[in-house]
Amino acid sequence: MNMSDASHSTDIAIIGAGPVGLFAVFEAGMLGLNTHVIDALEMVGGQCSALYPEKPIFDIPAHPQIAGQDLIDQLAKQAAPFEPTYHLGQQVIKLEKRDDGRFTLETSVGTVIDAGAVVIAAGCGAFGPNKPPMEGLEDYEGSGGVQYYVKRRADFAGKKVVIAGGGDSAVDWALSLHDIAEKVMVVHRRPKFRAAPDSSAKLQALAEAGKIEMVIPYQLKSLKGENGTLSHVVVATLKGEELALEADHLLPFFGLAMELGPIADWGLNLDKNHIGVTQATMATSVPGIFAIGDIANYDHKLKLILSGFAEGASAIHAARSYLFPDKEFHFEYSTTTGVPNE
Template sequence: MSDTVHATDVVIIGAGPVGLFAVFECGMLKMRAHVVDALDMLGGQCTALYPEKPIYDIPAHPAIDGADLIDRLAQQAAPFGPIYHLGQQVTSLTRQGDGWRVGTDKGTVIDCKAVIIAAGVGAFGPNKPPLEGLERYEGTGIFYLVKRRQDFAGKRVVIAGGGDSAVDWAISLSEVAAQVMVVHRRAKFRAAPESVSRLEALVKEGRVEMVVPYQLSGLEGEGGTLTGVRVADLDGQEKVLGADALLCFFGLAMNLGPIADWGLTLEKHHIAVEQRTLATSAPGIHAIGDIATYPGKLKLILCGFSEAAMAAHAIHPLVHPGEALHFEYSTSKGVPGA
């Protein structure tokens, strides 16, 4: 355990869009926040999985990339001076007097009056194909997400998978890569119909090559540099695709991680909450965003934003006991430095 014990009003677990907006909502109610996230960057899945993919259901933004949304949410939270503890996972959550003590796997210890869990789907990682020598090329030739599509400019790219991520990135990378090849075990894709139509049009134009029905069977390269991807058809016949990069989109392996051991009431790998306050079964701990569940729950970022506001208001009496909370609009209250 660290020799230093931090003290704050609220600890927010998760630095995704909903967690970042919770910083703002807490700040507007004069509650200080520390934020902990297992990733070494802000943004959660928005940053890890689709930083350059447009999101269309954020109010007042007809379209906004995941990375831009995170940047703006961080700017919105900045006036309230949040302290970020990134690249570390919360491993312990214990009652401490009238509040809670939060501990991480890096030895960080934070005492607080309340906790907001905004951990998205919990711990997640990519489902990896069972290929010999896979780890030798990870990070140099094999990737499970795209942070910047320009990293693949002028390269021969093989994309494996049949869902939205595979189709969307095939469409996007066709604009910058030297060659894009899509490997899938069948001709039908599990992606949005409009996206599939766009992909089919690119195939007809010769900008994307379909490699179906095939599946990954091996890797070729030297010294950690990928040079080719072996694929096999349903009869086991193999061929080699010359490649500089392999993008594998086989979905995410998700689990609650240590959250499952915190004694909270769970429903199908989600945290059950009271809809009006987002309170969990443990007093002073609230859950918002995708990890929270209640009757009629919608897994939308905009719903998570609303939940952040409701949780902050519910927590206020714990942080400022006996202090009346008079509801004010931001246009009247303003923000620090504005």
């Protein structure tokens, strides 16, 4: 395929528009490289926006506390002067390296991108909620009766909410919603939770004070309602004892199903849904393809957003050398160069 057949041409294609992908856009811009960014979600932000937009993050340097969505908004603003092109709501289904060392990417909606280098910042690949095995779930998903992510706390004001699960998400949202919802009921199959000890202790205290109802040891069984409007969540013990909990919303938090999807077919060095890289450059086993963030793996890897930021800087500098092998570069600090004016 010729470059002229592509609908877009760019220096670097970044797969994944989460925090690490967005910071890579900034790093590329600082080196004078343009970027196209592809993401399966309809918005930028990755898991920060999809899973915990209102949840505070505490380990971002210079921010003692910042909500997931606020972090994304700032990263997008930081990247904006470099005018990245976003291709959202689509997945890269084909990635081919051509004889000239450049790459052709094709997405699920037919977008074709010619890129000099590729940076995979796809988190853990495509992700979606692990849904409980209940009949009729989808009947209530459209109306918001069943939700797997909390976008806005305000949606639950004055509502009866059943939260199912025993991990951090279940416990954190029970703590967060108890003072805005009319009633919060937590369904779990055993008294012990897998959440942070401090959070579990707070949940217990609220339960003892009668502010959260603990429905233990029960599991989800079925849903009742009419025309997509939820009225009851039916739960059962292992012995078959049932309870019908009056509810406006069910929030099942059973973790995420991660799958690499088409990335698995790109001839990269894969190990358990991760891509092995050389840490110094974040280079994969295919020259010109780099991986950063949660999907990238090397010895002593820390899965932190801040590690991903540093990996992004390393990958972009290495990508520039791949793009321009004969050119000598001098590293400059942003304090020296500044950023372009919008």
